[in-house]
Amino acid sequence: MFNxxxxxxxxxxxxEAIYELGTVSSAADRLALSQSATSxxxxxxxxxxxxxxxxxxxxxxxxxxxxKEMYPAINKALDSLRATLTEASxxxxxxxxxxxxxxxxxxxxxxxxxxxxxxxxxxxxxxxxSFDTVTLPVNLENxxxxxxxxIAIDWLPIELGQFANKKLFDDRLVxxxxxxxxxxxxxxxxxxxxxxxxxxxxxxxxxESTPTTIRELYKLGLNVVLYVSExxxxxxxxxxxxxxxxxxxSMAPLLERRLGLRVLALPIELPGVPIYMIWHQTRxxxxxxxxxxxxxxxxxxxxxxxxxxxxxLQNS
Numbered sequence: 001m002f003n004x005x006x007x008x009x010x011x012x013x014x015x016e017a018i019y020e021l022g023t024v025s026s027a028a029d030r031l032a033l034s035q036s037a038t039s040x041x042x043x044x045x046x047x048x049x050x051x052x053x054x055x056x057x058x059x060x061x062x063x064x065x066x067x068k069e070m071y072p073a074i075n076k077a078l079d080s081l082r083a084t085l086t087e088a089s090x091x092x093x094x095x096x097x098x099x100x101x102x103x104x105x106x107x108x109x110x111x112x113x114x115x116x117x118x119x120x121x122x123x124x125x126x127x128x129x130s131f132d133t134v135t136l137p138v139n140l141e142n143x144x145x146x147x148x149x150x151i152a153i154d155w156l157p158i159e160l161g162q163f164a165n166k167k168l169f170d171d172r173l174v175x176x177x178x179x180x181x182x183x184x185x186x187x188x189x190x191x192x193x194x195x196x197x198x199x200x201x202x203x204x205x206x207x208e209s210t211p212t213t214i215r216e217l218y219k220l221g222l223n224v225v226l227y228v229s230e231x232x233x234x235x236x237x238x239x240x241x242x243x244x245x246x247x248x249x250s251m252a253p254l255l256e257r258r259l260g261l262r263v264l265a266l267p268i269e270l271p272g273v274p275i276y277m278i279w280h281q282t283r284x285x286x287x288x289x290x291x292x293x294x295x296x297x298x299x300x301x302x303x304x305x306x307x308x309x310x311x312x313l314q315n316s
Contacts, residue, residue: 007048008041008044010041011041011044011045011048012074012077012078013031013078014027014031014033014038014041014042014045015042015045015053015067015070015071015074016071016074016075016078017030017031018038018042018054018061019054019063019067019071022059022060022061022062023060023061024038024039024042024061025038042054049066049070051064051066051067052064053066053067053070054067091287091288091291093123093124093127093288093291094123094124094125095126096124096126096127096288097126097127097128098127098128098288099127099128099129099130100127100128100129100130100150100151100289100292101129101130101131101132101148101149101150102116102129102130102131102132102149102150102151102152102153102296103131103132103133103134103137103140103143103149103151103152103153103154104131104132104133104152104153104154105133105134105135105136105137105140105152105153105154105155105156106153106154106155106248106275107135107231107232107247107248107251108248108250108251109131109133109135109153110131110133110232111254112153112299112300113129113131113133115299115300116129116131116295116296116299116300117129117131119295119299120292120295123295132149134230135201135229135230135231135232136202136229136230137152140152140154140158141158141160141163144158144163144278144279144280145162145280147280147283150279150283150289150292151277151278151279151289151292151293151296152276152277152278152279153168153275153276153277153278153296153300154275154276154278155171155211155214155273155274155275155276156210156211156276157274157276157278158278161281162280162281162282163278163279163280163281164278164279164280164281164284165276165277165278166276166277166278166293166297167274167275167276168275168276168277168297168300168301169250169274169275169300169301170272170273170274170275171248171249171250171272171273171274171275172213172248172249172270172272172273173213173217173246173247173248173249173266173270173273174246174247174248174249174252174263174264174265174266175188175193175244175245175246175263175264175265175266176234176235176238176244176245176246176247176255176261176262176263176264177238177244177261177262177264178238178239178240178241178242178261178262179260179261179262181242181244181262183196183242184196184244184262184264185264186264186265188264188267189267190220190267190268192267193220193222193244193267194221194222194223195223196222196223196244197223197224197225197242197243197244198222198223198224198225198226198243198244198245198246199224199225199226199227199228199233199234199237199238199241199243199244199245200222200224200226200227200228200234200245200246201227201228201229201230201231201234202227202228202229203218211273211274212271213270213271213272213273214273216270216271217246217270220268222246225243226243231247234246234247235247235251235255235259235261236259238259238261239259239260239261246266247263248273249263277293277296277297277300279293
């Protein structure tokens, strides 16, 4: 296998220019080099490839079969490198073809994904987005660190020095009940809830790492008879049984309109649940990543404000 460490990669731009223009002088003009420097570069490349690469004809320099085979791969690699460096220095979302992956363990994940996708498509039609909305993500820290995941939207910050955690908004917890469930109404007390059966999400990580609100909820000692792996399973089961559930208020309008659930205030004061946008610090100054983060902040905060405001009005 050819050892790239022995090759000056600047020689590849000389090869590309000569291949496309057919003369050393024209290639030198394009690259802002002297003709002698360009000729010397071609000689070094010929030696490295053990092939003439170009032969002189009455029409100029004609590529050899080896050069014809080399050109498509070299041209593609240089074009990709030029595009990457251009985007790094002056990102233009309308022309970018970047690919991003966003993890959203928050229960609104599938809906936030659609909102974000639409917002990005309106401004940057060639940017590709993919989403992971699993409630219990595996290896999230490693995926963010390795660039597999660009951004995470979660209520569990990553308390390590190399990660950034930006709070987007404060969610809160509400009680969800099947319409027609005769055992629960707006005047429900904690004593009443102590007699009811609940469906709840499996715990994520150690209890010490969970938000204060979740820890306070655990202390209530509610009678959880069924644990599920995905938060969106909670309202589905509540809608078809007499089980009760605790859910983020940002989902209230959707739960009421789509599933016909009643959303009630909990008969106890609990602090809010902060929702964070998380990314690895190595991407903090990436112009494209900054643009995506700004869009996510604007879009998700607006959606959260709308839904939480709706819930406040419904329960006032």
